[in-house]
Amino acid sequence: MTNWVLACDTAEIDEEDLIRFDHEDKTYAIYNTDNGFFATAGYCTHEVQHLEDGLVIGNVIECPLHQGRFEISSGKALSAPVCEDLVTFPVKVEGDQVYIQIV
Amino acid sequence: MSDYQATNAASSGISVPKKNLKALMRRSDKPGLIWLAQWAAFLLITGYGVYLSIGTVWHWPAMFLYGIFLTVPSYALSHECAHGSAFRTRGLNEALLWISSVLYYEEPNHRRFAHARHHTYTWIEGKDAQMPFATPMNFKGWLLEITGWALYVYETRLFIRNALGKFDAEVLDYTPASELGKLKWGARICLAIYAALIGMAAVGIMWPLWFIIIPRLLGAPVMLLFTLIQHVEMQENDVNICKSTRSFSSNWLGRFLYMNMNFHIEHHLYPMVPFHQLESLNAEIKDQIPQPDPGFIRTNLEVLQVVWRRSMGGSTQAASIRQAPHMINTPEVQEMS
Numbered sequence: 001m002t003n004w005v006l007a008c009d010t011a012e013i014d015e016e017d018l019i020r021f022d023h024e025d026k027t028y029a030i031y032n033t034d035n036g037f038f039a040t041a042g043y044c045t046h047e048v049q050h051l052e053d054g055l056v057i058g059n060v061i062e063c064p065l066h067q068g069r070f071e072i073s074s075g076k077a078l079s080a081p082v083c084e085d086l087v088t089f090p091v092k093v094e095g096d097q098v099y100i101q102i103v
Numbered sequence: 104m105s106d107y108q109a110t111n112a113a114s115s116g117i118s119v120p121k122k123n124l125k126a127l128m129r130r131s132d133k134p135g136l137i138w139l140a141q142w143a144a145f146l147l148i149t150g151y152g153v154y155l156s157i158g159t160v161w162h163w164p165a166m167f168l169y170g171i172f173l174t175v176p177s178y179a180l181s182h183e184c185a186h187g188s189a190f191r192t193r194g195l196n197e198a199l200l201w202i203s204s205v206l207y208y209e210e211p212n213h214r215r216f217a218h219a220r221h222h223t224y225t226w227i228e229g230k231d232a233q234m235p236f237a238t239p240m241n242f243k244g245w246l247l248e249i250t251g252w253a254l255y256v257y258e259t260r261l262f263i264r265n266a267l268g269k270f271d272a273e274v275l276d277y278t279p280a281s282e283l284g285k286l287k288w289g290a291r292i293c294l295a296i297y298a299a300l301i302g303m304a305a306v307g308i309m310w311p312l313w314f315i316i317i318p319r320l321l322g323a324p325v326m327l328l329f330t331l332i333q334h335v336e337m338q339e340n341d342v343n344i345c346k347s348t349r350s351f352s353s354n355w356l357g358r359f360l361y362m363n364m365n366f367h368i369e370h371h372l373y374p375m376v377p378f379h380q381l382e383s384l385n386a387e388i389k390d391q392i393p394q395p396d397p398g399f400i401r402t403n404l405e406v407l408q409v410v411w412r413r414s415m416g417g418s419t420q421a422a423s424i425r426q427a428p429h430m431i432n433t434p435e436v437q438e439m440s
Binding site for chain 2: 014017046047048049053054055057062063064065066067069079080081083084
């Protein structure tokens with residue numbers, strides 16, 4: 001079963017940035033990039049660090065603790081110390097609101 | 104790992120407005136390339152001194168001076184490149200991570216993963232992968248640390264075990280399984296390089312001995328005095344980095360040699376901020392963090408006094424540097440009371 005969940009207003013995320021979104025017992029990262037809005041799991045796959053304070057560079061998110069990088073749109077791990085991909089979630093924007101699809 | 108909390112700015116109660124932090128985090132090649140050119144110039148000048156002094160009484164002092172400029176920046180650059188923040192260009196980071204780590208005597212992939220763990224769990228006993236010395240430290244521990252003996256024993260054993268694919272439990276704990284092959288081959292390549300350098304010296308080709316091996320050994324104590332004061336005498340098992348870590352004042356030479364890592368609390372709070380922005384980061388958060396301890400020499404002298412007096416059963420109260428409360432022992436006061 002899937003459902004769309006309201007995550008935030010578009011204005012809540014600065015351009016080339018991300019915010020943290022907690023829903024039920026899960027944590028997500030919602031991104032605003034040049035290519036649109038995206039969503040991934042909120043924690044780095046390497047070690048206990050939320051990506052919230054990470055650096056968005058184009059389509060890349062850099063983890064704030066160890067500087068491992070992921071491709072935002074695909075979640076693909078790009079550089080050590082991260083080796084495991086991020087889970088991504090479909091996103092849609094309706095009006096000025098961002099929704100993510102959660103399985 | 105959910106039973107542990109990562110050591111970072113949030114766990115230390117420090118915050119920076121996000122826009123300011125993002126500005127400080129921006130990568131650039133220029134400062135790193137300028138630093139690299141300055142390093143090369145120092146090596147050329149001091150290396151020329153080594154060349155001129157061969158066969159004279161000045162040869163060993165010249166190798167010591169050159170060794171400081173070889174060893175301390177090697178350590179600092181390896182550290183910064185392991186963070187991926189020395190340069191914007193990833194290839195530059197990776198290439199210089201290899202070169203500097205080989206000079207520093209640590210396999211580059213191991214360097215990256217062990218140091219990542221050090222940041223995740225800064226001086227949490229049993230979790231921090233880079234705090235080898237026992238605490239509170241005594242004079243024997245200090246001597247083993249600053250001569251480099253502890254480092255050489257630890258790294259040599261690690262090189263051999265990793266090259267054989269017989270990884271220690273702690274290595275398996277902090278290294279993703281998919282990266283173990285890189286550790287193994289990295290260790291083999293490093294050992295081959297070291298064997299080649301020693302082999303050249305053994306057959307009479309002396310430049311590796313005069314310009315790499317002996318200067319690296321002579322420069323090690325200075326490098327290790329820099330690294331020692333980052334955490335020694337501070338609090339273990341506390342997620343507050345301001346309690347576990349020390350920043351210290353430094354002149355321009357110390358800041359250059361150590362790539363601004365005298366701002367060490369700042370670095371641990373926000374490890375994604377590159378070396379050339381640490382002074383600006385300090386300006387941003389100096390009201391939230393402790394004042395830096397005195398400079399490199401003064402802080403090291405006080406540490407030496409403390410560990411000596413600890414070994415002799417005397418008071419371990421330092422004159423001015425920060426210490427965790429349980430590091431301070433004042434036996435004469437206890438006797439009076």
